Amino acid sequence: MITEFAEITVKPGMEQEFQDGVATCQPVFARAAGCHGLELHHSIENPQHFILMVKWESVAHHMETFRNSPDFQIWRGAVGACFAAPPKVYHTKTTIR
């Protein structure tokens, strides 16, 4: 299992719209092949800053299967207008817990 980190900065005033968009899309991730759940973290110091963490079976499940699926368009349609800049996306392995 790997974790997708997406560092997202939203436009001023779009914090709630973004969170509502993520909530609306929970079924999209629930049905995505190889997806094992998500968490949304909201920065205390910078309210425009969020970290979306998504568990995937592999990087390919995220970057190939999901990104090339119609559901990726639904996801970006729900939240993309909130982005102040392209999200910074990377993947990790959890080495200590």
Added chain:
Amino acid sequence: MITEFAEITVKPGMEQEFQDGVATCQPVFARAAGCHGLELHHSIENPQHFILMVKWESVAHHMETFRNSPDFQIWRGAVGACFAAPPKVYHTKTTIR
């Protein structure tokens, strides 16, 4: 409960030493007031990049109680030499899970 995110870039070749230092310090966090565990995430795309996530009861437990305790010096002594730059640290609330 809040989450501390520390984005850490280590010097080239110090990846293992850093991870060993974090592992050695697990008791430091286990005994810290208001600390409820940590995870270390290692970037797949950039091996020098790590995300340390620590659960705290409040920002003050991290930024005041822990940072002013002798254990903070033990922690920085164990891993500080590995840092390529000062860690980028912020705190979040989990709004969707």
